[in-house]
Amino acid sequence: MKGAIISLGSKSSIMVAEAMKKYFDEVEMIQLRNVEVSLGKDAGVLYEGKPLGYYDFIYVKGSFRYANLLRSIAGMLEKKVPYMPLPGNVFSIAHNKLLTQLILQQHNIPMPKTYVSPNVESAKELLEKVNYPIVMKFPEGTQGKGVMFADSLASASSLLDALGVLNQPFIIQEYVETDGTDIRALVVGDKVIGAMRRIAQKEEKRANIHAGGKGEFILLDRETTKVAVDAAKALDADVLGVDILEGGLGPQVIEVNASPGLQGLNEVSTLDIPDELAKFFFRKTEEVIKGKKTEDAKSVMKQIALENGDTQEVVSTLQFRGEKIILPEFVSKLTRFNDRKEYSIKAKRGKLEIEEFKI
Ligand SMILES: Nc1ncnc2c1ncn2[C@@H]1O[C@H](COP(=O)(O)OP(=O)(O)O)[C@@H](O)[C@H]1O
Ligand SMILES: [Mg+2]
Numbered sequence: 001m002k003g004a005i006i007s008l009g010s011k012s013s014i015m016v017a018e019a020m021k022k023y024f025d026e027v028e029m030i031q032l033r034n035v036e037v038s039l040g041k042d043a044g045v046l047y048e049g050k051p052l053g054y055y056d057f058i059y060v061k062g063s064f065r066y067a068n069l070l071r072s073i074a075g076m077l078e079k080k081v082p083y084m085p086l087p088g089n090v091f092s093i094a095h096n097k098l099l100t101q102l103i104l105q106q107h108n109i110p111m112p113k114t115y116v117s118p119n120v121e122s123a124k125e126l127l128e129k130v131n132y133p134i135v136m137k138f139p140e141g142t143q144g145k146g147v148m149f150a151d152s153l154a155s156a157s158s159l160l161d162a163l164g165v166l167n168q169p170f171i172i173q174e175y176v177e178t179d180g181t182d183i184r185a186l187v188v189g190d191k192v193i194g195a196m197r198r199i200a201q202k203e204e205k206r207a208n209i210h211a212g213g214k215g216e217f218i219l220l221d222r223e224t225t226k227v228a229v230d231a232a233k234a235l236d237a238d239v240l241g242v243d244i245l246e247g248g249l250g251p252q253v254i255e256v257n258a259s260p261g262l263q264g265l266n267e268v269s270t271l272d273i274p275d276e277l278a279k280f281f282f283r284k285t286e287e288v289i290k291g292k293k294t295e296d297a298k299s300v301m302k303q304i305a306l307e308n309g310d311t312q313e314v315v316s317t318l319q320f321r322g323e324k325i326i327l328p329e330f331v332s333k334l335t336r337f338n339d340r341k342e343y344s345i346k347a348k349r350g351k352l353e354i355e356e357f358k359i
Contacts, residue, residue, distance in 0.1 A: 001285055003057040004028040006035060006073060012262040012274075013061060019278035024057070024285075032062045037072040045076050057083050057285040059239070060091075061259035064142050067095040070258070082292065083285040085238035086258055093235060094258040098139040098171055100235075107234035110227060110252050112245065113174040120164035126172060127156045133175040136160070138168055144208035149175065173254075176247035182207040183244040183251075185220060185228035186260055186273070187237075189284075192228050193276045194269040195220045209264065217268035224251040231256060238284065239277065325352075 003024040007013035009031055020027045036046045045052040058081050060074045068091075075088030093099045101114050112135075117123035127134075136159055138146030150156035163170050180200030185192045194217070201212035209215065220228070224244060231253050232240040241260030244251045266273040312334055319326040335354075337343065342357040 001056040001282070001289070002026045002028075002054070003281065003285065004030050004055045004059075006030040006032055006058060006060045006062075007259075008032050008062050008066075010261070012260075015262060015266070015274035016059065016277050019272070019274040020281060022275075023278055023282035028055075032066060032069065032073075035069070035073060037069065037076055039072075043076070045073055052077075055081055056289060057081065057281055059085055059281065063259065064095050064140075067091050083281075083288040085281065085284070086240075087236050090235050090237050090240075090258045094240075094256045096139045097137060097141075097255050098169075100256055101171075103234055104231055104253055107230065109231050109234060110250060112176050112247075112252050112254065115172040116169075117172070120160055123160055123172065124157065127153055127160065130172070131174070132156070135173040135175050136163065137171050137173060139171055143210035144206035145210075147206055149205050176245040176252055178207075178245050178247060180205050180207055181246070182254070183218070183220070183224065183246060184215070184257075184260070184265070185224070185242045185244060186262070186265055187228050187232040187240045187242055188277060188280050189238055190229055190233070192220055192225045194265045194271060194273055195224075195228075196265055196268060215264050215268060217265075217270075227251045227253060238280070 001024050003020050004027065005013050005017050005020075007029070009029065013029065017027050017029050030047055030052075034048050035052070036049075038044060038046065047053075058077060060070055060077075062070050071088045071091040073088075074084060074086055074091060077084060078088060093103055098114075098116060101111055104111055115123075115126055115130075117126055132153065133149055133151040134156055136148045136150065136156070141147060148159050150159050182198050183195060184198060185195040187193075196215040197218045198207040198209060198213040198215050200207040201214075204211055204213075207213040224246065228242040228244065228251075231242045232238070235256060237256075237258065239260070241257035242253060243255045243257070244253055246252075262273050262277070312330065314328070314330070316328065319328075331337075337354070337356075344355050344357045346353040346355075
């Protein structure tokens with residue numbers, strides 16, 4: 001089987017590609033920056049200007065800056081490649097915290113109370129009703145950069161004025177007290193294969209590694225594991241980083257990452273994370289390909305049955321034209337009845353038999 005990773009060539013991607021070589025016959029690393037998608041006539045995915053070849057498996061990943069390209073590539077390949085761990089739309093959903101919260105909400109995944117307002121005026125009214133502290137976020141911010149905290153109506157109002165000037169969409173979120181920590185769980189299939197607690201630097205509320213946070217390995221309890229796995233299921237993603245705040249009310253998901261970095265987690269984990277991913281990718285690809293073969297075999301068997309004259313039975317309603325019965329097409333195909341021969345038709349209440357008339 002032939003597998004590929006389309007990525008920016010990060011250390012994580014290289015580690016997974018190396019691990020995949022133990023299982024797949026061939027593994028290729030494809031540089032995301034050299035991939036283009038064309039739509040319209042002759043639509044397709046191009047790599048270094050030429051149509052991308054055939055692969056049984058492709059893992060597409062990359063930074064949030066490439067969200068549109070990642071989505072386009074995954075979307076275009078979805079039907080062609082037997083197995084891809086992420087559907088195209090995950091890249092745009094994960095890129096936007098509001099869209100993420102919406103999907104998670106539809107699947108009843110717990111999350112902090114989150115508000116979207118049509119404009120600054122209505123947001124101001126909202127700020128008078130909420131409990132403090134609160135969090136304001138740009139839906140497409142990352143690495144902690146678009147996250148602001150306000151511990152009173154006064155500071156929230158001045159933040160809001162600044163946001164109004166920027167004319168940028170934002171969300172208002174309830175603050176979950178976690179002592180400046182958050183949890184990153186890596187979901188693969190229906191398991192959490194590793195999790196880290198990230199702890200914010202002193203005098204910092206954001207636990208992001210980019211904001212100076214430190215990670216330590218943790219074993220998740222059953223409830224948090226279920227929330228992480230359910231979040232990945234809600235997005236139909238087989239590999240997903242799920243960020244969780246462990247508040248007094250239990251685990252609450254704040255965001256998901258479609259291209260989670262593995263290095264940090266691998267360093268603190270006892271499991272070989274890239275190997276876990278590679279094994280999972282191989283097993284799933286094999287399953288899909290085998291499944292396809294059985295499907296193909298089934299349709300061949302059906303064809304043979306048709307040709308050998310075996311009886312086929314279907315349950316369906318009957319079509320009528322006026323008082324006359326019209327039988328389904330497969331009946332004429334199977335029986336090879338035609339309008340040049342004569343037929344004996346026997347009918348009684350609840351039963352119909354038609355046979356070639358033989359003298
Ligand atoms: N509702 C919240 N309550 C408490 N802390 C939060 C909340 N939302 C975010 N944080 C803190 O801020 C950090 C960054 O927020 P997050 O929503 O993950 O944005 P980013 O995409 O920038 O990482 C989180 O890791 C967490 O430590
Ligand atoms: Mg985050």
